Amino acid sequence: MNLLDDIEVNRFDTGIYKGFEGQIFDIGEANKLALALKQGREKDLIKHITETVAVNPKYVLSILDWSFLSGSTDLHELSCWILTQDNCLPTDSDLLNFGIRLSVERWRADGIKKFLSLGANPNQEILPRRNIYDVCLNRSHHAFYFDDNVVTDAIDALNAYQARAYLIEKYEGSISCLDTLKPISTHDSWCELFFKSIEQDDENTQMLWCNLINKCVNKAKKPSKKWLKDCLEIVDSIGVSLFGERAQSFIIESHNQRDTLIYGELEGGPYYKGSASTNESFDLWKISESSSYILKSIMWLLMNVNHKGCIEVVYETCKVMYQTHELLGIRDVKLANACFTALLESENGAKFAKSLFDETTHKPTLNKMKVLLNLNLK
Structure with a gap:
């Protein structure tokens, strides 16, 4: 029966x-x-x-x-x-891989752990250009208090099975110092361009870029003389012209949104805090904190070497980073303020800063600009 x-x-x-x-x-x-x-x-x-x-x-x-x-x-x-x-x-690899994808989609950490233990591939691409690790790690950015533990459990399990982010896995073997680039958030729009650019370099040049990026995780509001000296020595070794060209391309690429949501459009995924949607511009436009520090530092160095067109690039970056997006507000206040301040430090740059100030209508942004203008006058 x-x-x-x-x-x-x-x-x-x-x-x-x-x-x-x-x-x-x-x-x-x-x-x-x-x-x-x-x-x-x-x-x-x-x-x-x-x-x-x-x-x-x-x-x-x-x-x-x-x-x-x-x-x-x-x-x-x-x-x-x-x-x-x-x-x-199941014991079949395809079915085990299906099982872990299902567990991520339905957000069941016990399922993720179980299918990993049975041999599922922890480095599957589950969203376009996003591995399972990308999805789980970045879901923590949006987790409500009641699923924080689930997020932690899933990430711990993936770490135990050497899961890697999509871009880290993609460039493993072709970038010698990849393991030193942990400060880079591989989800921001400029990161893949960075990996593609240094992939073509020799091992020594790759190491110089890796060292520079680590020094660029600088939380200061202004660069110190020692920091500038140390970084510019690396820039000289890379080649000022090559650095300038690439630095500008990285900064310009950062203007774009991510190609895909960090974790989003998963059926049954969590709603964003304060929103009735699982698919918000917040996720597409947000820049990670580490990327914000790195881009700010690259901008300082770019202005310091006075690469051709750098003022125009910094002006456009300032404009883009002051733009507002739903739930996010100003896209990146720290980076925008740093760009605005950098423009004020040269006669030509100050003209661009004044132009941006005159065309800005968003009151919170205007207030921030006024504070920076007053500080510059002092």
Whole structure:
């Protein structure tokens, strides 16, 4: 006799569900399995699942899909129980990889850990140009208090299995000092251009760029003489012209939004704080704190070597970083203020700063500019 034959569920708990990556599943069947577990029929459940999986290898993953997504306590208990039953779970690499993608999509850290332990690939691309690690790490930027622990659990599990961000994995082997570039947030728009640029360099030049980037994680509001001296020595070794060309291209690229959301447009993903949406411009336009420091420092060095066109680039950057976006507000206050201050320090730059001040209508931005203008006068 089939396990499901003698279990009845409410007709409202039935129907066909089109789930993760298009798989179809009978909701009523999942609810029957949950009731069987509640009745203590674990042996019957294991027999039913293993026999069905022999015919339909994705069967248990379909059960997990619906039980992960459902708000039902019984279905949640079913999913937790299934994740403890290794003999019910797949061994095929493609199915294990499907399982971890499903766990990330439904945001179940216990599923992520389980499928990792069974051999799932921790470095899968789950969103365009985003690995599982990218998605989990950056979800922490938006986590509500009630899923902070889930975020931590998932990241800890991925670290234990040497998971890497998409760009780190992509350029591993072609950039000799890649492991020293941890300050770079690989999700900001300029980062891949940076990796592509130094990939073509010899090992010594790559190391110079890596050393420079680490020195550019500078939290100061203004560059010190020692910091400038140390950085300009590296710039000289790289070549002032090459540095200037690339530095300008990195800064200009930072004007663009990210190619994809940090973690977003995942079905069932968390809403942004203070918003009724999982897809906001906040995620596309935000610049990470480390990138903000690095770009600010690169801008200081660019102005210091007075590369052709640097004032125009800094002016455009200032303008872009003072722009406002929903939920985010001013895109990057620290970088915008640093650019505005840098413009004020030269006669030609001051003309651009005045032009920007005159065309600005956003009052909070105007107030920030006024403070910087007054400080410059002193």
